[in-house]
Amino acid sequence: MEDHIAPRPALRGDCERCFGLCCVALPFIAAKDFAIDKPAGTPCPNLRDDHRCGIHAQLRRSGFGGCTVYDCFGAGQKVSQVTFGGQDWRTADGEGPRRMFDVFPVVRQLHELLWYLTEALTLPAAGPVHPDLRRALDRTEELTRGTPEELGALDVGAHRQEVNVLLLRTSELARAGVRGRKKNRRGADLMGARLRNADLSRADLRGAYLIAADLTGADLRGADLIGADLRDADLTDADLTGAFFLTQPQVAAARGSAGTRLPGSVVRPVHWAAGS
Incomplete structure (x- = not known):
């Protein structure tokens, strides 16, 4: 039997509420996982005008296996619907599209941290650090709701390091009691x-x-x-x-x-x- 943890819909990619940001903002490098080179900020040639993938059902057979294993942890819909209030990068003016593409990887990292923090709070053995984990979760969620300017200036690496200290402690507590070496x-x-x-x-x-x-x-x-x-x-x-x-x-x-x-x-x- 598989153990059960509450689903986290807000931390899973919802392509219906995103404007195909991962298909534009991220670079591709032609190799086993991607059939072509594509620079960051350039739409994938398979991305249709409705933001859907034109070869979704054939991604693996077409050499785009990397797309099938990618998940933005819900960052795509957060940036699309919250950070930029439903503004499509295709119709945004001036620096709008570039700012969306710059912010997306930052929010993706923050949402990945939210995934780990949410899971850490489900581990009974990590009880001693649950209050600190909750504060870190609330702070990280607050950061994801920053303005494009705030997100662009955020030192996400430093925040990751702070959270990682708690995650390391969580791991030690969860794995305590191992016998032998x-x-x-x-x-x-x-x-x-x-x-x-x-x-x-x-x-x-x-x-x-x-x-x-x-x-x-x-x-x-x-x-x-x-x-x-x-x-x-x-x-x-x-x-x-x-x-x-x-x-x-x-x-x-x-x-x-x-x-x-x-x-x-x-x-x-x-x-x-x-x-x-």
């Missing part, structure tokens, strides 16, 4: 590692490079996966029950199966059923 794999280079059936329960995998790692049947229960690179990692039949700070883009970038157990904060990618 501490499973510290923070930032480890595990690219292509053979970790089939490995016991990584309550492991610190923050920022670990797990690209193309074989995690078939691995026990990842209660592991800290913040920032772990799971691109092409094989999670077939792995157990991630209770794993925390795991995001939808991380899961979508990996490979899995019907037997993969996921925390309730994420959903099973559709392409897993197709074996791709």
Whole structure:
């Protein structure tokens, strides 16, 4: 069974309420995940006038797999509907479009922090820092509602560092009580590692490079996966029950199966059923 965490609709991308900002503001680099080069601020050629993707159903087959694993954590609709009050970049005057494209990545980072802080507050073991987490959550939400000028001047990196101190403490509390040697794999280079059936329960995998790692049947229960690179990692039949700070883009970038157990904060990618 998958454990359950309350859904966070405000922290998931809602393309119906966005003006295709990720398809314009962000750069593409021609490689495995993107079929073309595209500079930041230039619309993707597949973006239609109604802000929908013209090849949405064929993204993977067309070489745009990177688009299928991206999630703005709700920043797109926040910038579109709140920061700029429903102003479409296509019809904005002067510096309007550029300001939208500059603000979008900032709000995206803030919304990612909101995702982690919201999850941290669901962890009973992190009770001692819940008051600090709540204050950080309220402050981060307040920042997301700043003016374009305020957001453009924000040192988002400094704010991330402040929040990260709390997230580190949360991780320590949530993983406390591990028997034997501490499973510290923070930032480890595990690219292509053979970790089939490995016991990584309550492991610190923050920022670990797990690209193309074989995690078939691995026990990842209660592991800290913040920032772990799971691109092409094989999670077939792995157990991630209770794993925390795991995001939808991380899961979508990996490979899995019907037997993969996921925390309730994420959903099973559709392409897993197709074996791709």
